[in-house]
Amino acid sequence: MDENIKILIVDDDEVDRMAVRRALQKGSLNITLCEAENSAAALEKLFSTPNNQNFDVILLDYYLPDSNGLNLIEQINELNLSIPLIVLTGQGDEEIAVEIMKAGAADYLSKSRVSPQSLIQTISSAIRINRAEKAAKLANQRLRATNELLMQKNRELKLQQQQIQLQNIQLQEASRLKSEFLATMSHELRTPMNAIMGFSQLLLRQYPDPLSEQQLNIVGRIFNNSQNLLEMINELLDFSKIEAGKFELNFREFDLDKLVCLTVEELRSLAVQKKIELKTDINLNNPTVFQDYSCLKRILINLLSNAIKFTNQGGVRVKVWEFESENKIAIAVEDTGIGIEKDNFKRIFEAFRQADQSISRAHTGTGLGLAITDSLTKMLQGTITLESEVGVGSVFCVKIPRKAYV
Template identity: 60%
Template sequence: MSEEQFSILLVDDDEVDRMTVKRALNKAGLAVNLAEAEDGQNAIAKLKLKEHNLFEVLGTNIPTQTSKKNIRKFDIILLDYRLPDIDGLELIAEIKAINLDLPIIVLTGQGDEEIAVKIMKAGAVDYLSKAKIEPKNLAKAITSAIRVHRAEKAVQLANQRLRASNELLILKNQELERQQQQIKLQNIQLQESYNLKSEFLATMSHELRTPMNAIMGFSQLLLRQYKDPLSQQQQNLVERILNNSKNLLDMINEMLDFSKIEAGKLELKPQKFDLNYLIKLTVEELRSLALQKQLDLITDVKLQDPYLIQDSNFIKRTIINLLSNAIKFTESGTISIKAEVIEENQIIISVTDTGIGIAPEDCDKIFQAFRQADQSFTRQHSGTGLGLAITQSLVTMMGGKITLNSELGKGATFTVEIPRKYDV
């Protein structure tokens, strides 16, 4: 038999029947701590003696002097339903009333099986006839009842833990939903701020263009020297005003274009045009900037079929941005622009310079708005940091992509790949 020791409360008013049960337990080799009660009142008193189902061990094979080791919970109750002061149904009800969840085996006399079944319906787990109590059967009934009860308790505990986990999960889900609502609200607020910023940039850029054009116009008018010629010093000052005004107007235009792109108000207008002609025209517009720095500006266009159906303004702005950047960051050497067909419907335009180049860790940064490879206040080259961000947006809108190949100190090559025909 199992070496586990069970604590049993035997409730029976017949001393002979109690002795019979104790002998059967001894013969079965079942290790037990046995407490006895002669009636229902005594049984309830023993159960209440320790509210946590603790009792002072009494019975066969147990030392008369009790100790902490001899005190433990009851595992099972063996109950004779015919007691002098209470019947089995009432006793089971009282046991449940004091919140004791213990398995109960009913011991019946001859012909009491029908009543015993009623008691089992009231909460007992098994019944045995006193006339048929045998060590083997009694031990089997006790161990089975205890194991089934423990299994049920384990299931109940698992269910309680599951319910607790579910409740915790529900609370966490509620907290996540609350956080999601907060995030949605913050996103709405951020979007509103983003829209306000874009509107502000667009408004300010537009408002600044008017006085800037006036400054440039008056500067050009002074440089014509109709009646009163300017001195060389005055002419130099006016030229500086004009050049700085042009630079500032370029930055304002970049801000305006960027705000339109952010607001989704920049529309793409595909049309058929000659790319060869567009590239040559754009290069000639910027050639004077290259000549000022004594840079060679080379054009290499290899398009047998030069006609595209794209937004010519987008492509021109892309070429201007790439060439202007190349001129700005190149102090000596050559700048070249090349156009060729790589597939039947794919065109590439590349701009290569012999300038300062870009470090590998900065290659991704330069396409971000307001970012430049040199972010310090003492940087040599001015600008808004929007040119390449705008260029990438324009290329993307045309269904293309832009890539960079560069090495610090050895120049850079920007390559734009676009479809020959814009796919509406």
């Protein structure tokens, strides 16, 4: 040990103190020595303000004029002083030394065997053990503090988890109520809307009486707006069914070529009104697929309607082809429309979201078309991707298995 070691010798025998002092002086330790003749003097040197020292070790004679070593050890222990005590015993006092060590002494050494080597070795060992015990005690205290902190954090985390679970339950209930409301509202609105469209069609046929040109124009607007509103209602109804997990699939065999051509012809009037081209490019060795007919048709209608809506010049093309040894089918809807910014690629597939969310947007709608398309594509065990450039156009590509796994 290179540091200075502060030692307190407590012994009423001057000769014994001198022997210890000489042994320490001959040793290799760098020491500061302090002496006391009895327990009272030792306590005074330990705790009085002028002589208050932080001793590294105490060498203690068992027999003292005013007390014994055992009493002094008990007093020091009561004061919670963590200083190693080495008991200096006389000839034949080994049993007493053992009792003192049980009371808290670090070691004992017979006065008759005091030598520089034995004394230095005993002191060094006692100091190392004491410091190790202090370090272990401090580590345990820190560990307990850490454990208490972790337990507190764990309790807080459990409380947060309970709150999150409660919020999730509330959100699920709110979502369920919302879906039920949308389904009920959509269903209830379809009946009067169908009636409005039916009466409008009768009037457009000029039944029972002919209408003026202005009246025909007004009724035509009523019918067109009613048709648009019915499409929105149908989208809400479909979305609520999908969200509630009540959208039923009906897988069967059908001719994909015919489905695509039929859907394109149904929407051709929209392209004619905007004076844009609507073409198909179907390249199938085997047009037969095993999928949900209505679901796939709805996907085509949504993608084609969007493409026509956002294309003012040029045209829209539907491409269909096979890949992966004809086990999968790809359907791409290409347009030369306004295009979509990359930042909006993911957003447009979210429910009630459009690339343009402003009130003054040029194109109306519920913002559910692509969300429904994405959900339906996943239900058909497929994927949908988007490539687009602003001012150039967009390509939505749906890839599905030729045969769905039921």
